[in-house]
Amino acid sequence: MPAHYTRLQWKNSQPYSEQYDDVFFSRAGGEAESQHVFIAANRLAQRFAGRQHFCIAETGFGSGLNFLLAVQCFLEHADTGASLDFVSVEKHLLHPDDVAQCHADRPHLKTIVDELLRCYPPAAPGMHRCLLFDGRIRLTLMHDDASHALGAVDMQVDAWFLDGFAPSKNQAMWSQPVFDAMARCSHAQTTVSTYTVAGVVRRGLQQAGFEVQKVPGFGDKREMLTGRYNGGRRRARQAPWFQLPRASGDCKQVVIVGAGIAGLTTAHQLAQRGCQITLVDCAAEAASAASGNPAAIVMPRLTVGDEVYNAFALQAFYFARQQYRKLQQSSQQPFWFESGVSTAVERERAEKMLDAAHMASAFLRLDFQYATKTERLWLRAEDAGWIRPSLACQQILAVCADSTRYVQAEVASVRAENHRHILLDSEERVIAEADCVVLANAHGLNALLGEQQYPVAANRGQVSLVEERDLLWRLPAPLSADRYITPALEGVACVGASYVDSQAASLSKSDHADNIDGVNSLFDRAIVSESAKQRLEGRVSFRAVTPDRLPMVGPAPDISDFKQRYRDLHHGKAEQNYAPARYRQGLYLNAGYGSHGFSQAFLCAEILASMIANTPAPVARPVLERLLPARFLVRELKRNRPRTDSVSPDRCQ
Template identity: 30%
Template structure:
């Protein structure tokens, strides 16, 4: 459930949980946000001229500090191109309460309305909200501040220390919580807060902050400001097995040249993320046009994954779905390129062991046959409201609309839907900083130095045809990534990549024959009953996909194609009854489409550098200061849900930004796990 807020007679919000007001009357609350926090951290002046700025806040509350900061950033001509705002919140309020408060500040209301549109499904964990066209990234850490901050890889340039008073919420202001905050500071980070409690001053000093009292915002006489300036050298345990692999200083602010190998969803998403950060990006593909491989799928489903233990797979997939939804809403035409119809999940088989049990946090987990429709117990009780935004038991009315009995075991994913991958790829590549080069077979990466001494990667076919030179290379070529050699050496992570051929069956509806129910159904196969295809926007359906491990021949033989088509038909019969799917004759006339997918041995994507620093130095003739090639691949059958998230994770790691996932989940995706 969302946090209960009581509104006082004077219009101020009150928390029954903590027995305290969120803030005083509106004018004072606005002054506190502007003067105590924004100006108290030297903003907006401090961020001028920087490519990005990172702010950490404890206690999001009604988001007033965030909205004031967003407004100041929006109005500032010298603003950074990317603003990160990370905020902890153990008990998020409802969107309606957030808007009720924002209506008191007309200049902030449009921003609050944009925020409220994404204010849903706030289960415990990390939620990345992409605002202002993706240039303002709000990371909500839902849970205890201390615990959440210790699970984040984060360096903050400014810190807003906020929350209910130390007397009402002592855990928020405890020494251990402040140590977690200090862990996120760099030397010179500015901190501001409204309280001047003596114990707080002593604890901040113990954590390495130089603390000072400053004149307060009336009626308070004093406020507190601090600068992180420890007398020791702060150290943190390294997160990544191959090291942070930060970009050389000359490239840290963007402006370099990046080459992306592969023009599917993963490659296009990585290109867009780098272009947003100021890179000039060349995207190379063996085909003559983008989205010619697995991303040429006529239409696919995006939906969350559920498990009784809320496994890493489930949490990563939720984060990916939120990311994909936000980009689709920003770039695509609803009804033509995609639609959030909701998705019914009807699985007759138990969740595959390699998707749930083997990915459990517990090393002792063993594959068990469990219901595919189980949800965490808390989703039915304390977390019922935010959980229902993701998945809930399918209602009798939903089942009836699809011709299924009311007692059919099934889940309903209200924010799932269908999407045309090729449309998403084209939209992502539509950026002035991105250039596509087709018919480019990249087989080799070789290090070189320019006449001016600048280290670069040369991308070639291995036979003398050079396609590009770049400061940074990202491999997103699916199964083909494994065949690319670096200075004559095979990729360390190539052994983790597996090729899987998949075939779908699809057909067009005759005029007036489209079904009444447009909701996709997945589980044992995926059925999209209605989408638009072709220049004439014909109505069509698609069913799939086969799962042919180790098969890489394209096109499939006639026998293989027929077997895959029959298999798709059999799966459809298990999903829906007659009258809600094409009849046997119509299905027999359907067209076939087959392509290759790339998966890893543990069924999770690979994101990160391919080589450790020592391996880079060991390569012959490798110039100093050249970044390792990076990789974003192995999306398996979940590219629509994972690719955009993985691209953002890659960009965050490269640019030392807050991660869109907690550390354990980011590590689960790291290419480092195969390069030890």
Template identity: 25%
Template sequence: MSSNYEPLIPAVSAFNERGVPVSIDFNDVYHPEWGALEQARRVFIRGTNLIDRWRNQDSFTVCETGFGLGHNFLALWQAWRDDPHRPTRLHMVSFELHPFTRRDLELLWQNLPESERRLAAQLVQAWPPLLPGLHRLEFEGGALTLTLAFGSVERLARQVSARVDAYFLDGFAPRVNPEMWSRHLFGQLVRMANAGATAASWCCAGEMRRGLRDAGFLVSKVPGFGGKREITVATLRPGMGQQRIQAPTGSKIVVVGGGLAGAGVAQALMLRGHEVEVLDPVFAQGLGGSHKGHIAAALTPVISRDDDIRARLSRAGVLRALQRWQGLPEPARPRRCGTLELARDAQHAAERLLAVNELGFPSDWVRWVEADEARALTGVGSNRGGLWFADGQLVQPEPLLHALFSLPGLYCTDQLVGSVHAGPAEQWMVCDKHGQVLASAPNVVLANAWHASGLLSGMADVPGLPKLRAIYRLGGQVSNFAAGSFGELKAIVAGEGYCLPAVGKQCVGGSTYTVDPAVSQITTQGHQEVMSKIATLLSVPSGRSNSMPAAMGGWAGWRAAVTDRLPVIGPVSAAPGLWMACAFGSRGLSWAALAGDVIAAQLHGEPVPLERELLQKIAPR
């Protein structure tokens, strides 16, 4: 197990003799007896001078050191809704070591006032599975975001990328939870702070105030209320902090690439008010042309026993896709049918079961199922157990791409990009192979798989990116079969290969991998390889392999990858305005929505929905 891994332990609902919620982990109350919402308004919103400071701003970010029961977020949300001079976009980052389950929160919020109870109902619906790491929730059409950091604040404060305007310092008392009030944490708060950032706390302990002062805040005490004589307020010292950035809302952005990566980026930018032009000759075959004829694909998380980088990225990507795409109309909306990852043999089964037990993930995310339950969940006969991922999704790539590229504010043209270079007035020039300008914009995103390397090689003023220049391509195919060929399949079944529930009269099995072939096309050999994988997956006896159904066509395409098999997402540091979203390998569906929100958040100075160490691993280099 990695030394960085922290199993997430949910909070337990409990109350003291006066009916106030208490933490059994820290032996402290979540809020004063006279009310959490009033504390939120008087201590945190008023103490940070928030209403005056966010007045008519494009964007404003609040960071809270303990989410607890969520009353501060609900009060902040209501204050934002009530203020006619509110910022256009409001973001909150909140840390929580022991989050409550959705069911417990629903019960604990039953006695809220009507206005906050309506907001709490939305929060309950969006509440994520209790998995360690960052979780991005969106409300009010994306104008309000909540980034939950589940895990210890000591570790996760180092991992958050944000530009914070106000801090709600709301942890349990220093005597029972010193980690929440350490100088190390205060140093991280200063790292994230915008110039002029303010802070407020119910706590008034001398050591806490000295720690804030030493970190760089001007600290003072002001009169308290509700039996509390004084509370703490603070302002970052002049000359410290990050400068606020002006979000480029409404500006044009060019995306090169009409596949899944380009679609994920284009959607995220459109949602933030940009005009987005997407260029790819594949659009001559339609907006879903890059996956034309690709009936179905699987979107499934992966786990590893040590919760490695790839597993964490996969988890983040699948959760972003759930948020981003479940609101699409059918047939573009992914079907949440679940995925069964079958164990290969007894040893593999023991390894996977051990991984699930050690990770401690909630059963509504992943759990081990024995053979009988596996058959009931999937509709396929099998004598093996496996891992059940309830959030496994079946995706129809062509309709998905068509829906995303049809969004308002997106303009798709079937032009082949031959070069990209820096132009005058901080513009990037996107040209055809003859050097004629096709489009220009302050920001350009290269989301065109291995072709991105070729465009980079023509940029004399961009230093070498050895990892990205070593990108390689893989060809492969999937095969189509008549619906019912593998029984009444209700869920994705995966292992060395996979088979998917039927879409219409056909179902899909996959897949093959060929390193850098001259062409990627459907072949008889490819069909045989797919059928062999499915036969192994479904435990078809070798003597009966000839009973496998015949393929009825399929789809062939390309994948692009780099040596560590991680995606390449983010800004090219030496070329301001140039961004990358490529090398997605065989997990284009897993990375697409995540890539869009990572790039859009960095461009707009929003809290980034991915830990800093993960951003470093996927950064163009």
């Protein structure tokens, strides 16, 4: 998959693809054709009215014209509280300048084009979620081949737009795997339309379970196809233990425990979906624990040879950047800095990372600015940056203040009663209750869950604050290796961070020394003066770490039932011999961010909000399964060995 944007070609003043030898729109008028073939044929104006949520999926995003017109129609006809998911797949993602040029002569669409360009995806392949109009419109753009991308998603689509280049020139786009994936994501009211009546398309759709008919086409095209799904319910082939309960989608009161970046982003994404939030934290103010450090680097951690992990890390990073940009625009105080980050990586690993083409061109390149005396190469993550966490957290809370009530209380347990979850304090007094509860309280999670324990441990980290006068270099951007240093802001630079398996909450002199020695060992020349060690301030907090260094995001499984139901999983019996898993209805987890909360929490919050609202997930199924809290149980049952990893202590901070 290309890791770059595709530049648009023009022929007779029409957007044109040399590779497919076809035009993007009809010569008779692209916009009128789109209106006829997609918007009118799917009766969108009528169907939007009165619906709280609608989902359109498209093959071939191209310049986004169909998307713009669908949004225009939605804004005109849907209720103000309703939201639209538009999921589209595009193998050759156009450069944003070309998208702008394509629509330059459409002033009536300018507001929507501007919103699209504001959150337009990076060139990196994979899935990207873009939020327009304060999240009312969710565009999920899959920069991928259609059959591959659609094979990996699970969603309920109301209307399909099929808009590949002509089937005779673009067979991959009109293949049976694409039609079958469409069927899997359709229901009895799902419609489809396309400009072509080619036999391969008609037969393919019929074979997948669509009833199709020819209707008058646009311009010089005599006919086009419309259709409806009539093939019965099909489920994705998912392992029974990962078949998640489908939420009703109408849960509008949500209680969240924990007001760090995990809880705040969850509140933010749910508030965008019209939920009222009760945010419970034992501290008087949000971001008082790990999320309150003076500075944090925002950069995806990329690994060698784990495509799914990298897809998640990159997607999460870019989604976070989109949200921080938006939040920064609404704040007077600077907290988000897109400076790039230079990172020293062991040579062999760095070379492998650069070899993985999509990372090299889309995200990482060799950084010739820095040479190092160690066996490491410097890589520059051009798009990365750094953040002032507590200011960012305050701003998140400020923008969803109207829908969020903050309650200071320490939750001691969660009790389930008649499909409701009741949060109790240590004296069994009720703090809050709701049908839907999200536990986003980091390593404090297990303390609330009695026997249902998860492998999340607390890990101590200390940052050291260095006065600007003690910096021997002026740093334009953070440097990162085993330790990191951020540029000075308001006279102070942040050096971090120690990583220790300890519960000690007080500042440690030796951690300070390790931090400073760590950054000074990056180069022949020290960055921080030795004398700084005498006057360092700092801060200690605790990361919540899981064994596979990924957060836990999703519904809480019923652990005892899981262990009983899948007790012989290690025998390797086929998946179809097992019944679907039982989950604790309405109880969700969002914790375990280790050292990457500020890059990962926004996307995970969007995943959770999509689950709760029963709308399409922003990530592909393989990514989702790597994040589900039940994954540890499944691994344990497959191995037939209990976990050996430590469980976090019962502590609030």
